[in-house]
Amino acid sequence: MDAKRDAGVELHTKKVLESAGWIFQLISGLILALLVTFHFFETHLVSHSAMDYENVVARLTDIPHKVMYAVLLLSVSFHAFNGLRAILLDTNFGAENTRSVNIILFFAVFVAFAYGLLLLIEF
Secondary structure, X not given: OHHHHHHHHHHHHHHHOOHHHHHHHHHHHHHHHHHHHHHHHHHHHOOOXXXXXXXXXXXXXXXXXXXXXXXXXXXXXXXXXXXXXXXXXXXXXHHHOHXXXXXXXXXXXXXXXXXHHHHHHHO
C-alpha cells in the first residue's frame, strides 16, 4: 500500500509543473538574474545620484529602459505566480481545484503585468 501511495505522490508532484512550466520558470529566472543585476548595478553602483527624482524620471522616459523594465515586470510576474501555482498545485486543495488555481493565477499575472505596464507607460 505504501508503494501505491508513494507512486501517487510522485505522479502528483510531476504534474505540478509540466515541462513547459519548468522551462518557462527557468527562462524567466535567468532573465530575472540578468535584469535585476543590471538594474542593481545601474541604480546603486554607478552613481550615488541614480535614485534622485530627476534621474529616475530621465531613466523611465528612455525607451530602451522602458522596454527593459517591461521585460523585467513580465518576468517577475510570471516567475512569482508560476511558483505560487506550483506550490498550490502541490497541496490537496490545488490538486482538487487545478482549473480554478490555473485561471486565478493566470489573471493575477495578467493584472500585475497590465497594472505595472500602465504605470510604466505613464512616464
